[in-house]
Amino acid sequence: MKYADVILPVPLQGMFTYAVPEGMSVAVGVRVLVTFGRSKNYLGIVAKIHEVKPEGYEVKPVQAVMDAEPIVTDRQLRLWHWIADYYLSPVGEVYKAALPAGLKAEDGYRPKTETYIRLTEQYRSVAALHIALNVLSRARKQLEAFTEYLALSHWDEAENGVEPVEVTREELMNVSAASAETLKLLVKRGMLETYEVEVGRLNHGGNYHPELIKPLSAAQQEAYNQILMSMMKKPVTLLHGVTSSGKTEVYIHLIQRALEHKQQVLYLLPEIALTVQMMQRLQRVFGDRLGIYHSKYSDAERVEIWQKQLSQNPYDIILGARSAVFLPFRQLGLVIVDEEHESSYKQQDPAPRYHARSAAIVLAQMYGAKTLLGTATPSLESYHNAKTGKYALVEMKERYQGIEMPEIQVVDTADLQHRKMMAGAFSPLLLVRIREALERGEQAILFQNRRGFAPVVECHQCGWVPTCQHCDVSLTLHRQLNQLTCHYCGYTYRIPTECPCCGSTELRTRGYGTEKIEQQVRETFPDARIARMDLDTTRTRNAYERIINDFSAGRTNILIGTQMISKGLDFDRVSVVGIIHADAMLNQPDFRAYEHAFMMMSQVAGRAGRKNKRGLVILQTKQKDVPVIRQVVHNDYAGLYRDLIAERQAFRYPPYYRLVYVYLKHRHDATVQTAAYEMGTRLRQWFGSRVLGPDKPSVAKVKQQNIRKLVLKLELGIDMKKVREYLLLAQSQILADKRYSSLQVYFDVDPL
Numbered sequence: 001m002k003y004a005d006v007i008l009p010v011p012l013q014g015m016f017t018y019a020v021p022e023g024m025s026v027a028v029g030v031r032v033l034v035t036f037g038r039s040k041n042y043l044g045i046v047a048k049i050h051e052v053k054p055e056g057y058e059v060k061p062v063q064a065v066m067d068a069e070p071i072v073t074d075r076q077l078r079l080w081h082w083i084a085d086y087y088l089s090p091v092g093e094v095y096k097a098a099l100p101a102g103l104k105a106e107d108g109y110r111p112k113t114e115t116y117i118r119l120t121e122q123y124r125s126v127a128a129l130h131i132a133l134n135v136l137s138r139a140r141k142q143l144e145a146f147t148e149y150l151a152l153s154h155w156d157e158a159e160n161g162v163e164p165v166e167v168t169r170e171e172l173m174n175v176s177a178a179s180a181e182t183l184k185l186l187v188k189r190g191m192l193e194t195y196e197v198e199v200g201r202l203n204h205g206g207n208y209h210p211e212l213i214k215p216l217s218a219a220q221q222e223a224y225n226q227i228l229m230s231m232m233k234k235p236v237t238l239l240h241g242v243t244s245s246g247k248t249e250v251y252i253h254l255i256q257r258a259l260e261h262k263q264q265v266l267y268l269l270p271e272i273a274l275t276v277q278m279m280q281r282l283q284r285v286f287g288d289r290l291g292i293y294h295s296k297y298s299d300a301e302r303v304e305i306w307q308k309q310l311s312q313n314p315y316d317i318i319l320g321a322r323s324a325v326f327l328p329f330r331q332l333g334l335v336i337v338d339e340e341h342e343s344s345y346k347q348q349d350p351a352p353r354y355h356a357r358s359a360a361i362v363l364a365q366m367y368g369a370k371t372l373l374g375t376a377t378p379s380l381e382s383y384h385n386a387k388t389g390k391y392a393l394v395e396m397k398e399r400y401q402g403i404e405m406p407e408i409q410v411v412d413t414a415d416l417q418h419r420k421m422m423a424g425a426f427s428p429l430l431l432v433r434i435r436e437a438l439e440r441g442e443q444a445i446l447f448q449n450r451r452g453f454a455p456v457v458e459c460h461q462c463g464w465v466p467t468c469q470h471c472d473v474s475l476t477l478h479r480q481l482n483q484l485t486c487h488y489c490g491y492t493y494r495i496p497t498e499c500p501c502c503g504s505t506e507l508r509t510r511g512y513g514t515e516k517i518e519q520q521v522r523e524t525f526p527d528a529r530i531a532r533m534d535l536d537t538t539r540t541r542n543a544y545e546r547i548i549n550d551f552s553a554g555r556t557n558i559l560i561g562t563q564m565i566s567k568g569l570d571f572d573r574v575s576v577v578g579i580i581h582a583d584a585m586l587n588q589p590d591f592r593a594y595e596h597a598f599m600m601m602s603q604v605a606g607r608a609g610r611k612n613k614r615g616l617v618i619l620q621t622k623q624k625d626v627p628v629i630r631q632v633v634h635n636d637y638a639g640l641y642r643d644l645i646a647e648r649q650a651f652r653y654p655p656y657y658r659l660v661y662v663y664l665k666h667r668h669d670a671t672v673q674t675a676a677y678e679m680g681t682r683l684r685q686w687f688g689s690r691v692l693g694p695d696k697p698s699v700a701k702v703k704q705q706n707i708r709k710l711v712l713k714l715e716l717g718i719d720m721k722k723v724r725e726y727l728l729l730a731q732s733q734i735l736a737d738k739r740y741s742s743l744q745v746y747f748d749v750d751p752l
Helices: 074-086 089-099 128-137 140-153 153-161 169-176 180-186 218-233 245-258 271-287 299-310 322-326 355-367 380-387 413-418 428-439 513-522 542-550 592-606 627-632 637-650 669-690 718-736
Strands: 003-007 018-021 031-036 039-051 114-118 192-200 237-243 264-266 290-293 315-321 331-339 370-375 392-394 406-412 442-447 456-459 476-478 483-485 507-510 530-533 558-561 573-581 616-620 658-668 690-693 705-715 746-747
Touching: 003 031, 003 089, 003 245, 018 031, 031 616, 039 074, 074 322, 074 355, 089 322, 114 153, 114 169, 114 573, 114 746, 128 627, 140 153, 140 169, 140 180, 169 180, 169 542, 218 237, 218 245, 218 322, 218 392, 237 380, 245 264, 245 271, 245 331, 245 370, 264 355, 271 290, 271 315, 271 507, 271 542, 290 299, 315 322, 322 355, 331 355, 355 370, 355 456, 370 476, 380 392, 380 637, 392 627, 406 428, 406 627, 428 442, 428 616, 476 669, 513 558, 530 542, 573 592, 592 616, 592 637, 616 627, 627 637, 658 669, 658 718, 669 690, 669 705, 669 718, 718 746
Parallel strands: 237 370, 237 392, 264 315, 264 331, 290 315, 331 370, 406 616, 442 558, 442 573, 530 558, 573 616
Antiparallel strands: 003 018, 003 039, 031 039, 114 192, 456 507, 476 483, 658 705, 658 746, 690 705
16 A cells, blocks of 8 residues: 655644555645544645555545646755755745645635725816815825825826826825725725736736847956856855946846756845846846746735746746745756845744755755855855855956945944934934935935834833833834834834823833934925835835835935845935944844944945946944944955954854754743753753853743743754754653643754
8 A cells, every 4th residue: 555745734843644545646746635633634745655554553544636746846845855954844834834825725726806096087187186185185084095195106297198106005005004994985985996906917027138138347247257167166156246246237147048058047035125126127138038936926926936837838037035945946057146145035933944045055956056146245154155165256346337336434423412413313414415415316315224213112201111011122113103013023002191100291202213214304305205115114015116116217315214225226316325323233132243234234335326426325323433334434345254254263153153043932931941941951961061041032022922042052063963853852852741831942043
């Protein structure tokens, strides 16, 4: 009799064996319907077929086979198992992360639609719009929503024959903070109407136009040639090119070469926001040979892309974020990991806590493909691998067309505050330079890596600060939404009118979020067109595209944002960049704080002076003498590397040691404390002084779960197979204790 080892989407180690009934045709990679436990049905993936009957329990039969052909390839299964093994995660968790939801559900998927908003026929004229605005003058919320719709759809350009931009209902509600009821009233008045659009559509990007590929400059050609030579010798090449050196054009030529050799290409980006510009750039050349894959796309679309990749006519190029590594490929020949330094490539929660860069390198090796890691600010680990010969290294040290690197001026905000010369979050120099840029018809970017209005609300009398009842953190004020929000669990609270401790009504905000920066910019530059790009303004699929396109087209003058705006976006008119508060990056309790601060500030600075003119960056900090500030000013990555690599070696950190964090969570603090000490004792029996802790992390309670952390520092060359065996054994032993029945124990391998 045949048996099938099946991967189930459950957080349990290993696979589960089922009997294959006589006459049933089962293959590796197909979905099967099976019963798990007493009565729970799951769709699982067949990973192995054999004739060895398990002993010790009754083997249940496979109930049904859902596919005529495999939907998961052998190489995909190998990648799943590698991720599960390396990152100490059940393979069922990898399955849950890898497959689109529509392929995990018993009833399949249905193409989804999205609700859009538009003006009704009778209000599509200037005269009618004036009437509507007068009618709504006494209905403030409706008026705000209606005028926001007009702004988003660019109806002011309709007189010039420009078609209005389509606006989704969700986007309008998000941007205008309007409720569903407010929009219903506008529909009831006959001013707006809704319509449905199917969003589960594949990319129809037009024809293939290789003739549109631009010729490379001398520096780009040299880098291209070096990359081809390095790929003959090593499987992984690191391309270290300064911002605006033209790395993307080199990528395009490498992609074209892969297509000429009948190979597929996987092009990874760290953020969904980046796919907007890159998609447009690649689509012009490669047309419908390009497929896009990321989590903002509808599930129906992701299912369709998955199925197309399994077909005889798959996309030749996949452009996507982290999850694109899980797609099926036939002839993968090149993997590009752009902005390879980005922490967004590391999955945090839920499991598996994999790093897409590492997974992409392993995936490429499975196909015999080559991997290119590209960045202006390499991660220390990747640069170390290149300097020690594990990776090849190619450098591009000059900007395209000889454009100068931006001038970076450091402003000492501690001194300015002492002299009472700061205008809110802005130094006089920054305000002057923004005003001059606007007068010249140029654009500015303001970077503040914290969303919301203010990170802290505080009682002026007694110092009380509102905190989350579920987490060990203060609440962030979101004034536009008129609420306090926990950025860890998402729970929201009403804004208090008085202090519950002393009764004072003098509640004030401390610190600046992007929303507060936006308010002050609007007050200072009332005639400027301003946009904000953070998690709050980009919750919808179309929001990224609209913000970026509006800024690229010059429809907005000032863009305010979090780290989203630092990630490789190209804007031709940006002449001034302001880094509002560098200290927030420098003061993180993390051994990578200076590395991440250098990367983020250098990347943001690189947005300035993209065409025909040197840009200016105003870097505001209270710590102007910190070495990393000087290294940012001089774009001295080599100096940063020398300083940090010596520290890493001295204090036993990557790349000289490997880290594994062990997390324990429980509702009761005393229970997790006891369990953590027991876990630490068990691990020290095997690993000795390599184990540090347990300690409370900086945020020690999230979603009612109290947290403890143990750290393993493992020297290179240690038997990682044994390490994993011991860690999983310790996990199973402690979870078998009845005192810890609801305890969570999980691992973060190579944490960021």
